[in-house]
Amino acid sequence: MKKKVTLKQIARELDVSIATVSKALRNSKEISEDTRDKVKAFAKLYHYRPNNIALSLKNRKTKTIGILIPEIVHHFFSKVIQGIEEVANKKGYNVIIGLSNESFDKEVINMEMLANGSIDGFILSISKETLMQQDYHHFNETISQGMPIVMFDRIVNEIACDKVIVDDLRGSKKAVIKLIENKCKNIAIITTKDYVSVGRLRTQGYIEALNEYDIESQSDLILKVDDKLVSEDYIDVLEKEIMDLFLKNPNIDGVFAVNELYAITAMKVARKLGKQIPEELQVIGFTDGVLSRHAMPSLTTVSQHGKKIGAVAAELLIEKLESEVEDEQVKTVVIETELIERESTK
Amino acid sequence: MKKKVTLKQIARELDVSIATVSKALRNSKEISEDTRDKVKAFAKLYHYRPNNIALSLKNRKTKTIGILIPEIVHHFFSKVIQGIEEVANKKGYNVIIGLSNESFDKEVINMEMLANGSIDGFILSISKETLMQQDYHHFNETISQGMPIVMFDRIVNEIACDKVIVDDLRGSKKAVIKLIENKCKNIAIITTKDYVSVGRLRTQGYIEALNEYDIESQSDLILKVDDKLVSEDYIDVLEKEIMDLFLKNPNIDGVFAVNELYAITAMKVARKLGKQIPEELQVIGFTDGVLSRHAMPSLTTVSQHGKKIGAVAAELLIEKLESEVEDEQVKTVVIETELIERESTK
DNA sequence: ATCCTTAACGTAAACGTTTTCGTGTTAGTA
DNA sequence: TACTAACACGAAAACGTTTACGTTAAGGAT
Numbered sequence A, B: 001m002k003k004k005v006t007l008k009q010i011a012r013e014l015d016v017s018i019a020t021v022s023k024a025l026r027n028s029k030e031i032s033e034d035t036r037d038k039v040k041a042f043a044k045l046y047h048y049r050p051n052n053i054a055l056s057l058k059n060r061k062t063k064t065i066g067i068l069i070p071e072i073v074h075h076f077f078s079k080v081i082q083g084i085e086e087v088a089n090k091k092g093y094n095v096i097i098g099l100s101n102e103s104f105d106k107e108v109i110n111m112e113m114l115a116n117g118s119i120d121g122f123i124l125s126i127s128k129e130t131l132m133q134q135d136y137h138h139f140n141e142t143i144s145q146g147m148p149i150v151m152f153d154r155i156v157n158e159i160a161c162d163k164v165i166v167d168d169l170r171g172s173k174k175a176v177i178k179l180i181e182n183k184c185k186n187i188a189i190i191t192t193k194d195y196v197s198v199g200r201l202r203t204q205g206y207i208e209a210l211n212e213y214d215i216e217s218q219s220d221l222i223l224k225v226d227d228k229l230v231s232e233d234y235i236d237v238l239e240k241e242i243m244d245l246f247l248k249n250p251n252i253d254g255v256f257a258v259n260e261l262y263a264i265t266a267m268k269v270a271r272k273l274g275k276q277i278p279e280e281l282q283v284i285g286f287t288d289g290v291l292s293r294h295a296m297p298s299l300t301t302v303s304q305h306g307k308k309i310g311a312v313a314a315e316l317l318i319e320k321l322e323s324e325v326e327d328e329q330v331k332t333v334v335i336e337t338e339l340i341e342r343e344s345t346k
Numbered sequence C: 001a002t003c004c005t006t007a008a009c010g011t012a013a014a015c016g017t018t019t020t021c022g023t024g025t026t027a028g029t030a
Numbered sequence D: 001t002a003c004t005a006a007c008a009c010g011a012a013a014a015c016g017t018t019t020a021c022g023t024t025a026a027g028g029a030t
Helices: A007-014 A018-025 A033-045 A052-059 A075-090 A104-115 A128-133 A137-144 A168-181 A197-212 A232-248 A260-272 A290-294 A306-322 B007-014 B018-025 B033-045 B052-059 B075-090 B104-115 B128-133 B137-144 B168-181 B197-212 B232-248 B260-272 B290-294 B306-322
Strands: A064-069 A094-099 A121-124 A149-152 A162-166 A187-192 A222-225 A254-257 A282-286 A300-303 A332-335 A338-340 B064-069 B094-099 B121-124 B149-152 B162-166 B187-192 B222-225 B254-257 B282-286 B300-303 B332-335 B338-340
Touching: A007 A018, A007 A033, A018 A033, A052 B052, A064 A075, A064 A104, A064 A306, A075 A094, A075 A306, A075 B094, A094 A104, A094 B075, A094 B094, A104 A121, A104 A128, A104 A137, A121 A306, A137 A149, A149 A306, A162 A168, A162 A306, A168 A187, A168 A197, A168 A254, A168 A282, A168 A300, A168 A338, A187 A197, A187 A232, A187 A260, A197 A222, A222 A232, A232 A260, A254 A260, A260 A282, A260 A290, A260 B290, A290 B260, A290 B290, A306 A332, B007 B018, B007 B033, B018 B033, B064 B075, B064 B104, B064 B306, B075 B094, B075 B306, B094 B104, B104 B121, B104 B128, B104 B137, B121 B306, B137 B149, B149 B306, B162 B168, B162 B306, B168 B187, B168 B197, B168 B254, B168 B282, B168 B300, B168 B338, B187 B197, B187 B232, B187 B260, B197 B222, B222 B232, B232 B260, B254 B260, B260 B282, B260 B290, B306 B332
Parallel strands: A064 A094, A064 A121, A121 A149, A149 A162, A162 A332, A187 A222, A187 A254, A254 A282, A282 A300, B064 B094, B064 B121, B121 B149, B149 B162, B162 B332, B187 B222, B187 B254, B254 B282, B282 B300
Antiparallel strands: A300 A338, B300 B338
């Protein structure tokens, strides 16, 4: 087992100084061609590669981006990571991942671990617990220490950093309008509790769409599911709540659900009740994941372009990292949603 | 914006040496209680945290694990990452991710980037292109430089490293036996080309199961899909191939598919042909993802326990990283599969 | 013969830690 | 009073780089 070779070892072997080796390898013309060739040959022979850690220490930058997300087994977040990774790699950055598991404490711990030199900047989406507790000190501290943050999807406006969001309001509005124009008369929404900003916005879009068409929104048709239900163990409870919704409002002919799982479950319940999709009931979901695409019938859905979100976030962060001037300005980029029509609507 | 505070700055402020500060913070009894308290108070006030990079350089270990996988938008791989992250974090390790995108070149580049000091060891699953080219020099070089590797799922035996695999052969055998015992007389398999080891093994399990019950395997019933089809753009081609399979063999009453997508697509095709599931056709998939759980009908499947795989891989790696003795022995841990019965079988 | 330039290399500092090995002061002992 | 031990701290090296600056020797110009 040959250990990694360092400049020092090459220097000793060739009987020159470390500086000479370093310069030779970087093609400095301070060094004679002879020596340069000799050093390079030796370096190639022994597979010399500069030690990243030493470089990081010297340059005070690590060329790595920290990603902090609530969970990874999730189509949207994986897509975002894919987007980040792609542009990060292209620009010579690595990507290091922390999972908060929707827990405030894990979010804080992870941030502290990564913030101490391991990374140059953060791309993150806030955990539900943090949103609920509304304690954002760890973000503000990190920022005030000079480490840039880019937030995506779940954001909070009070934090002064770049943000990449999807236009949740307009996205859901588009979806509901689609249902209205498809002649749905009683449109229900299956959404989450309000403290998750995206849930709140999507609900708001639903209401605005109805208002725009002079339809009165009925609270009966708004089902706010306890968000713990996204953890898929609670699927039975979710199913039951939706079943209740349908039974109490048998005239529902359109459903807008703020995520894939809710939409799919709504379809399942509808089928149990013998409702034909899309003839008797039309369904639209949010998040274009694998479920929407492969469900039967396949699900019309509002795509968030997760990969794009990740890519833009990475670009914003790297731009900030590599700009000389200290730009205190914060940007918010809105990624447009897209309604992908499939079989669950007419 | 207050920059990160270092030992040196604390030392200067308090008019002591750097060494004293360091020792005080680590509770060395070389330092008087007075000074210790003073230093600690100051450190707390200014949120001192040791710089990870400097520590890494000094200790020659980074406390980070490199994960290298073909793609991340994939239920199984996300699950594995989740498992790795959980045990890694518990033991004070971070996790850094590289994506090969199934490309040999990106795999090599990513390995080289990470191997130069950024991480202490690898957990990886080999890209398809690498498996096809059978060029494993980058793995062997990394290992010979003293950096441990743990492979999972897609492995190759020639490489001397720890491995965590699922028992693909027995898993698929179990599935096919289930179909046989459920009175299926003509069982087809939808699988991939042979160079992906897991595909080969699953096919083999299918054949062994048939043989065990004295059923002759018919090549007509073995559909080897070009694996590029897992990229979901090719879904139409996939559908067509399966349709052909069904049309040419109308007596098929059981299907075993080596992944979720194939299974779901088989169900979709069956439905188009008016075959009732599970009455006329029973289907079993491999990989317990979100599709299997939420399909209608829900899919009986062979679960690989991805999270467990990740957890075991991380444990193996960390064990090797932290053991004093240099154990050249390599282990292979087999994670048992589990047949999860749902609605697509009787 | 002296000075200057330049080519070719070495020295040392710096990044932020930890740790070994001094070293000076004080107090206790003979 | 002189010596020793304990205490409290500092100096310096080390991890692996890069780079500003210093040094040496050769050669050309005067």
